[in-house]
Amino acid sequence: MENVRILLADDHNILRDGMRLLLERQPGFDVVGEAGDGREIVELAREHHPDVIVMDIAMPNMNGIEATRRIVEKNPETGVVILSMHYDESYVLRSLKAGARAYLLKDALKAELIAAIRAVAEGRSFFSPKVSRILQEDYVEALGRKDADDSYELLTDREREILQLVAEGKTNKEIATILNVSLYTVDTHRTHILQKLNLHSVPELILYAVRKGIIS
């Protein structure tokens, strides 16, 4: 298996140095470049076509969310791991909408960072347990507040299965193969799931899955 080619984007040199040191010690990881701001990382990504970018949100010139959007737009195969101090769902949701596949807090353990990089390199999603927990807490809170009954109950077993696979980052084609059904069937299920849960996009669906604890 080829080494995972990684770019780092963070405006703090010490942090970047520490991260590079940490990741380069891992077998199978290659840190191929570093950037100190959003524009720089967009340039570097165009140049290096990395497998994974570890991206901070707060950066000068262009923030990490906007940089993610531009990079993923050009190259959807690039897996972006957001490493941020923010844990509010507005940051998580916007990162997901921009195309990031993993969201970690900056107090994440080394093991979490490595797991996240491996997951996105394989095309899956990853959320640090702390982010999942906070999102879930907020969600429970919101449910309690709105007195809404949980629409998860409305989903069929097959729909729940597909929800999990979609949330993990699988494409329709992969899901069709795994479940041994047609592409068209997967698509129909996905539409139903979004309708039943009153969601409008895959990132929202991923967030939902994280909140429900379906994926982590």
Next chain:
Amino acid sequence: MRQRPGLILVLGFGGLLLLMAAAEIASLLLLNTLRQNDAQLQARFLARNRTLEQIRSNIYLSGTYVRDSLLAPEATGARAQLAALDTLRKDIGTALESYSQSLEPDEIAPFQALRSEIEAYWKVLDRTFAWTTEERNKNRDAFFYQELVPRRTSMLQIADRIEALNEDALKRGDDKLGAVFARLQLGLMAMIALTLLGGAGLAGLTIFHILRLEGEVQRRLEESVHAQASLQELSAKLVRAQEEERRNLSRELHDEVGQSFSAVLMEAENLLDLDPPAQVRQHLEAIRGVAEKGMNEIRNMALLLRPSMLDDFGLVPALDWQARETAKRTGMRVQVSSEVADELPEEHKTCIYRVVQEALNNCARHAQASAVQVAVRSESNHIMLSVQDDGSGFDTVRVRGMGLLGMEERVRHLGGTFGIDSSPGRGTLLQVNLPLTALNGNGKNGKRSHTAG
């Protein structure tokens, strides 16, 4: 100082009125006196004239009687005439006596002449009474034409002179009255002129005073309006400065201090990676724990100062976060519904956020509410906010805490309206309406290039 103009005015107007009243009374009295004097003068003149007239006619009559007695053929007839003459004589005496009571100084000499002339006349007449019939016949013509007629003429002339003098006296009296009247007229004119002058002076003074007061009032008003405006400007500046400082502090804490903690974490990880001895590992774990705790605290502090979502994503995510935080902290159910345009002016965004934050604080702290509904809607030219709770409510007339004042102040800076509808036991409805003008389409402080992370 402030009493004096008023006192001057009261004294001035009072004095003027008194002056006018006094002048009027004096004029009326004087006019009355004049009229009485005039009547007296006329009455005196007529009485004296009548007396003179009587003296004159009696003298004429006496002549007639004397002539008749002289012409009488017998002594008896003459005596009868003489008796009549005696009556005349007494009458003249009485008349003379009465006239002498009111003699003018220049009448004294002619009057004395008249009196002695009349005395002499009587004496001459007395002589004839003793005459016999022959003597009468013999002397009568000579006596009549040489004695009596000249004496009568002389007396009448004197009487005429006295009459003329009497007329003079009347004229003089009239002249005197005329002079007094002229003086009165002059006095009245002088009084009117004085009153007019005084009135004009007072009016001038009053107008001057009123204008000065008006000017003073205008100046004070302008000063107070100006002071209020600058006070409001100052407080708006303070609010902006405070907000700016909070934003900077929040960002600084988040970006610099927070990142330093995360660098410490990373370095600890790196050291742990080197597989250190158990004792060192323990210390590194401790460092890790402290750094993690510090990072969380810094993050919370930064969010409380000013949530980064407000600058990064806008009003609604910040309100959602605020609602969740309040719900977690207090157990209240907080529901936010929003229809807000993405780009609100910086100051409007901050204003709404801070008002909601304060309102939620109040709901939790004072109202003991269990549920709060926050609704924000922006339209093309204004933003509407309402915060409704089911708490204890309060008396809006009596209670006006600093929190409410602060909210109202923020809203007023942006030209908006702020309303509170509440009464004890009925919950509280807070409503804000902020105008959105094309001018503040983009907030001055809207530096959106940097996203806090």
